[in-house]
Amino acid sequence: MAVIRGKARGDGKQLARYLLAQRDNDEKPQLLQMRGFADTDPVDALVNATLDAAAVSRSSKPFYHGIINPREGEAISMTAEQWEFSADMMEKHLQYEGLPRMIVRHQKGGRAHIHVVWFRYDYNTGKLRSDTYNFYKHNAARFEIEKKLGHEHTNARRDRTQEPSHKQRLTELWRDSSSAADFVSQAQAAGYEIAQGLDRHPYRVITPEGTSIDLVRQLDGYRKRDVYERFKRYDLPTEAQALKSVQARSRTQNGSNDVFQQLKERDRRGHLMQEGTVNSDTQSYNSERDIFEQLKDKQVNQTRKRDRGLER
Numbered sequence: 001m002a003v004i005r006g007k008a009r010g011d012g013k014q015l016a017r018y019l020l021a022q023r024d025n026d027e028k029p030q031l032l033q034m035r036g037f038a039d040t041d042p043v044d045a046l047v048n049a050t051l052d053a054a055a056v057s058r059s060s061k062p063f064y065h066g067i068i069n070p071r072e073g074e075a076i077s078m079t080a081e082q083w084e085f086s087a088d089m090m091e092k093h094l095q096y097e098g099l100p101r102m103i104v105r106h107q108k109g110g111r112a113h114i115h116v117v118w119f120r121y122d123y124n125t126g127k128l129r130s131d132t133y134n135f136y137k138h139n140a141a142r143f144e145i146e147k148k149l150g151h152e153h154t155n156a157r158r159d160r161t162q163e164p165s166h167k168q169r170l171t172e173l174w175r176d177s178s179s180a181a182d183f184v185s186q187a188q189a190a191g192y193e194i195a196q197g198l199d200r201h202p203y204r205v206i207t208p209e210g211t212s213i214d215l216v217r218q219l220d221g222y223r224k225r226d227v228y229e230r231f232k233r234y235d236l237p238t239e240a241q242a243l244k245s246v247q248a249r250s251r252t253q254n255g256s257n258d259v260f261q262q263l264k265e266r267d268r269r270g271h272l273m274q275e276g277t278v279n280s281d282t283q284s285y286n287s288e289r290d291i292f293e294q295l296k297d298k299q300v301n302q303t304r305k306r307d308r309g310l311e312r
Contacts, residue, residue: 002074002154004090004138004145006066007189008120008131011181012046018182019104019115024175026107032080032114033087036100049100049119059128062120065189066090069113074151076112082149089144093137096129139252158220166207170218180234191249195242203227206242210250240312 003070009015020042037045046063053062068086070078078086087103100119105112119129146153169190177183184194191208194215203215203224216224237245 002071003067003069004142005189006064006090006094006116006134006138007185008061009063009185010059010061012048012050012063013043014179014182015065015117016043016046018178019102019117021178023178023234024108025087026110030105031102032083032105033101033103034097035102037102037119038306042102042104042133045100045102046117046119049121053119053121053128056126057121057128061183064094064096064118064120064129064131066094066118067113067117068116068145069111070151074149076110077114078149083268085148086141086145087114089148090116090138090141091118093141093144094118094129094131094134098122099129166205166213167218167220170215171220171222174219174222180230182244183230184234184236191246193242193245194236195239196236197227197239203231203236204276206239206246208246208250210243210246212239212243261292 002040020031021031031042034040034045036044037049039045039048052061053059057090066087067084068090069075083105089100091097091099091101096118099122102117104117106115107113119130120131123130142154145151161255170187170192172182173186173190176188187194187205192207195204195206195212196202197204197214201214201216204212205215206212216222216227219227236242
């Protein structure tokens with residue numbers, strides 16, 4: 001097994017179009033399973049589920065879209081039953097048992113993977129099932145799938161030497177998406193945030209590591225005009241807002257405490273005092289928040305300067 005990822009999302013109509021369109025797939029997507037929906041047509045099922053959720057919940061993201069993408073040599077021999085077993089394990093660890101579910105198989109460049117969509121609304125409790133701590137749940141599901149199917153074990157810690165470059169990954173996401181909203185959603189599922197820049201590089205990417213880079217430079221074969229045409233009617237967050245989202249996601253995945261608590265610890269050790277930033281160990285919460293914002297802005301400015309240097 002190689003990759004299991006997913007996130008909550010909305011817009012059932014757009015999701016259905018993405019799942020069922022052939023686009024750059026080698027063949028027409030294959031609907032392996034549709035369970036628990038009132039409609040038999042997959043498009044109608046997701047559209048009407050969206051309407052149902054809007055009537056009973058304030059959430060705009062009633063679905064959970066998961067992707068199970070084994071290594072190429074492992075995926076080619078997987079049967080429909082094994083794909084369904086993999087979805088069952090992901091469902092078990094996400095605690096989505098009994099919810100409406102759809103499984104669609106895609107194949108690109110000879111490599112197969114499945115998309116699994118759950119409608120998170122539980123009609124018995126009248127609430128949406130939680131999507132929190134999914135990083136750890138994905139790891140647990142992957143471990144169980146690999147053990148059962150005899151696939152090569154994947155380390156829970158990220159081995160970046162085995163991951164595609166940002167440029168390769170973002171270009172793939174751009175080609176696989178049909179709109180600005182679709183690209184942003186897929187990028188977020190991969191750990192990125194797309195943001196609005198303030199200089200000559202108006203479109204930024206915040207990487208999972210928290211670095212701001214120029215989006216256009218990361219899209220192989222595309223120009224600024226192509227990015228502008230897709231995003232001209234789409235509102236993006238600022239770099240600072242996007243960076244904050246990545247940092248918040250990182251804290252959740254790592255099980256760490258609030259970043260302000262980390263700043264308190266740094267203050268206790270005297271690092272910030274040596275820089276003349278903090279006066280005492282009794283600094284107020286608001287002051288610590290200001291420090292956090294200054295550090296965040298400093299990081300954004302450093303990445304901008306680096307990009308300008310590369311451009312020259």
